[in-house]
Amino acid sequence: MVERVEQVRAEVRSWLEEHWDPERPLLEWRSLLADSGWGCPTWPDDTYGHGLPAALGPVVADELRQAGAVGPAAGSAMSLAAPTILEHGTPALRQRLLRPIITGEHTWCQLFSEPGNGSDVAGLTTRAERDGDEWVVNGQKLWTTGAHRAAYGMLLARTDWDSPKHRGITYFAFPMRQPGVEVRSVRQMNGYTSFNEVFLTDARVPHDHVIGEVGGGWAAALTTLAHERGLTHARTGAIPPCADGRTAREAAEEAAAYALTYVWYPQRAGRADLVPVRATDTGRGEEPIVRQHVAAVTTADRLTRWTAERARAARANGRPPGPEGSLAKLAASDVARRSAAAHAVLSGAAAMLTETDQPLDATVAEILLSVPAVSIAGGTDEIQRTIIGERVLGLPKEPSTDTKVPFREVRTNKREAKP
Numbered sequence: 001m002v003e004r005v006e007q008v009r010a011e012v013r014s015w016l017e018e019h020w021d022p023e024r025p026l027l028e029w030r031s032l033l034a035d036s037g038w039g040c041p042t043w044p045d046d047t048y049g050h051g052l053p054a055a056l057g058p059v060v061a062d063e064l065r066q067a068g069a070v071g072p073a074a075g076s077a078m079s080l081a082a083p084t085i086l087e088h089g090t091p092a093l094r095q096r097l098l099r100p101i102i103t104g105e106h107t108w109c110q111l112f113s114e115p116g117n118g119s120d121v122a123g124l125t126t127r128a129e130r131d132g133d134e135w136v137v138n139g140q141k142l143w144t145t146g147a148h149r150a151a152y153g154m155l156l157a158r159t160d161w162d163s164p165k166h167r168g169i170t171y172f173a174f175p176m177r178q179p180g181v182e183v184r185s186v187r188q189m190n191g192y193t194s195f196n197e198v199f200l201t202d203a204r205v206p207h208d209h210v211i212g213e214v215g216g217g218w219a220a221a222l223t224t225l226a227h228e229r230g231l232t233h234a235r236t237g238a239i240p241p242c243a244d245g246r247t248a249r250e251a252a253e254e255a256a257a258y259a260l261t262y263v264w265y266p267q268r269a270g271r272a273d274l275v276p277v278r279a280t281d282t283g284r285g286e287e288p289i290v291r292q293h294v295a296a297v298t299t300a301d302r303l304t305r306w307t308a309e310r311a312r313a314a315r316a317n318g319r320p321p322g323p324e325g326s327l328a329k330l331a332a333s334d335v336a337r338r339s340a341a342a343h344a345v346l347s348g349a350a351a352m353l354t355e356t357d358q359p360l361d362a363t364v365a366e367i368l369l370s371v372p373a374v375s376i377a378g379g380t381d382e383i384q385r386t387i388i389g390e391r392v393l394g395l396p397k398e399p400s401t402d403t404k405v406p407f408r409e410v411r412t413n414k415r416e417a418k419p
């Protein structure tokens with residue numbers, strides 16, 4: 001293995017010596033990176049990779065970092081859409097859709113949740129009907145983060161109403177920029193607008209954009225959801241600290257534009273890091289109740305980080321995302337709520353101030369208004385507990401009455417909309 005590591009390092013280094021030029025336009029550089037296979041080296045040889053084992057991915061990333069070279073684009077296109085396309089997409093679809101994800105030309109959004117179907121996403125009623133080489137899509141999605149910027153959506157739509165609910169769903173790589181798509185932003189209670197309602201009216205998607213089988217979209221959806229649970233925060237592209245020049249500048253601009261959607265995410269995680277700081281700054285670090293809060297938050301935060309690291313280590317060793325993602329996600333909700341409670345105790349009534357000359361007071365208000373999202377986004381706490389109960393503890397499955405009958409017979413809040 002040591003020999004292989006050195007061999008890979010040497011290959012990447014020599015490729016970088018020949019091709020890395022910090023003044024190249026970002027798109028030109030990322031195109032070279034994509035075609036060389038060094039941007040995503042663990043992907044297959046014929047799909048912009050080198051088929052390296054998972055453990056060698058960080059080795060290549062380290063060489064890029066040391067050279068000051070910018071990495072492939074990141075974000076939900078890379079972390080959710082790409083693994084799903086790799087696992088379930090046809091070779092033609094992989095060739096067409098993955099390259100612009102690496103280069104950053106295409107961002108993606110996730111068109112799963114609907115007004116009546118979030119936890120029960122398999123009960124979705126957005127429908128797609130075949131029309132020659134295309135499908136025609138009608139329905140409404142909700143909570144779609146980043147839809148206002150996305151070139152493509154990971155769309156789940158019902159294509160068969162006579163099969164049980166999990167078997168009549170198809171997964172599409174859905175082009176967002178077309179007349180049948182209307183994206184309306186939703187103003188959140190913390191003042192930000194990172195997600196949207198998406199209205200689909202006779203929107204079109206080519207048949208060859210089906211990911212997986214027609215009617216077999218649930219399997220691909222599970223891949224996306226498993227990768228989503230393993231994510232604790234949005235990521236932006238890898239720009240080494242020592243990077244300089246045009247490529248790095250353009251990558252930093254791209255990352256800043258992407259991060260606008262996620263600017264409140266640190267606050268939604270509760271800012272456990274600020275709890276001991278606030279205890280000291282407010283002069284209340286000696287109070288027994290405050291000390292208990294600080295100790296509880298810090299302990300939970302450390303444990304959660306280690307759980308997340310375990311999940312990351314499992315991925316780095318090539319294991320598919322498993323139930324540890326649900327454990328990490330549930331633990332993150334716990335940290336966020338404990339932190340918010342501690343901040344409220346420390347700030348008192350000032351925790352409600354959004355305009356104040358004490359900047360941290362405004363941050364605390366933002367924390368209190370953002371934390372509830374952690375327990376909802378990517379699957380609620382209750383849903384994570386069900387996954388842990390069934391898949392980790394081996395408890396009996398949750399009883400259900402609607403998974404074996406044709407979906408047409410299942411009662412939904414959109415009964416009249418069924419074709």
Ligand SMILES: Cc1cc2nc3c(=O)[nH]c(=O)nc-3n(C[C@H](O)[C@H](O)[C@H](O)COP(=O)(O)OP(=O)(O)OC[C@H]3O[C@@H](n4cnc5c(N)ncnc54)[C@H](O)[C@@H]3O)c2cc1C
Nearest residue numbers: 110112113117118119143144145373376377378379380382
């Ligand atoms: C910040 C943010 C970003 C998001 N981004 C996206 C996105 O980009 N794309 C996307 O598709 N979705 C997105 N979502 C939506 C998210 O996945 C859903 O909100 C979530 O799955 C919950 O669905 P719901 O809102 O319909 O609530 P519901 O499913 O209606 O749940 C309501 C309550 O009932 C409980 N409940 C429901 N079913 C059960 C059950 N079987 N057992 C026990 N309790 C249950 C829930 O835990 C919850 O407390 C986002 C949400 C947030 C907050």
